[in-house]
Amino acid sequence: MANTIKKIAVLTSGGDSPGMNAAIRSVVRTCAYHSIECIGIYRGYEGMIEGDFLEMDARSVKGIINKGGTILKSARSKEFRTKEGREKAHTQLVKAGVDAFVVIGGDGSFTGAMVFNSEFNFPVMGIPGTIDNDIVGTSHTLGYDTALNTVVEAIDKIRDTASSHNRLFFVEVMGRDVGHIALNAGVGAGAEEILIPEEDLGLDRLLESLRRSKASGKSSSIVVVAEGDKIGKNVFELKDYVEENMSEYEVRVSVLGHMQRGGSPSCFDRVLASRMGVRAVEGLLNGESNLMVGLKNDVMTTTPFNQSVKGKMPINKELLRVSDIMTV
Known part of the structure; x- marks a missing residue:
């Protein structure tokens, strides 16, 4: 050298x-x-x-x-x-x-x-x-790997409460411009829906997905939302919209915030x-x-x-398809 x-x-x-x-x-x-x-x-x-x-x-x-x-x-x-x-x-x-x-x-x-x-x-x-x-x-x-594990562990705990009370939880995770954490953690935690900036799901399709989950026998649901998702102005607006259109759900929001950046x-x-x-x-x-x-x-x-510094890592399209299949 x-x-x-x-x-x-x-x-x-x-x-x-x-x-x-x-x-x-x-x-x-x-x-x-x-x-x-x-x-x-x-x-x-x-x-x-x-x-x-x-x-x-x-x-x-x-x-x-x-x-x-x-x-x-x-x-x-x-x-x-x-x-x-x-x-x-x-x-x-x-x-x-x-x-x-x-x-x-x-x-x-x-x-x-x-x-x-x-x-x-x-x-x-x-x-x-x-x-x-x-x-x-x-x-x-x-x-990144540590943050994924932190998010999955948190969602696992939230699911216990969701299933106990027949609730729908919107869980917001970090990802202002990209949805890597939301997509991977959502799949890993078995989320019913995943909202990321790269894919504009749309409010109508979100409701359709939640109704399909309800009709299939699911009494509770977890929706993982990247903070940069473009469907609503914020995760609380999404909550209000779903409550207005699906009164059968008791909706809660959990923002994981900076806990995702900490820990061993x-x-x-x-x-x-x-x-x-x-x-x-x-x-x-x-x-x-x-x-x-x-x-x-x-x-x-x-x-x-x-x-x-020029571009962003593209989202994994194959994982998106896996996510869709897993929500049947």
Whole structure:
């Protein structure tokens, strides 16, 4: 490996996700394995601008692989979006002797890294950390698997109440622009209907589906709704509409909210984070830059930032069909 890089920084940016700590651990220990210095940057790009750095070694990251959130904290920096803010950040990195950095975050974090690289030719690699699984170039983002398990566990508990009281529950899950969590968790939890931004079910078809479920003998139903679904203005409007048109149902709403972003990461996310951290650091040591590490067909790959932030991961059409069949 080329060894022009002597010190690598790591930061977490944007929304937190389970597995970020495991990724920090992997970056720090891979640096230690290759005798490279490592520093942690607190509060994402905001901390980079302010020089809020901490030297880290292999022992600095003990006992964090199982912890949710991020020990380095996270923030969304308005100042980093300005040329002046990025110049301050670059000055701080140079002052600290940092030769490259790894950013763990989503498409907004990668966009910032891409611009920073273009302005200062500063080596950077990205690790996708977001529960939405909406980044092109990887089949799984860090935290997605854990979020799915959290949602399924919650829906399982809600179903107990739904079936006990013959109720219809609308369960809103995260997914402002994409429905990966809603679709996969809905299938996994046996939801009677799944509403996602990519597929406009329509109010009439929703009622038809619920009436069909009722006619088939189901006394209760679970409808999983991605927060970005376009049928109604919000999940409470959907509730009101169904109550007006199906008086036989007692309708309730459960918004899972930020509980989906917390909690101990699953084994899958811990392993994925470990693999991604190694690949990111070794990529920098091999002279790679401006790339996001990803998983494709269980192989670590890389995708240029400009490709990873351009589009959205398409919804799984085959899973949509499975969902329709399972609601018979």
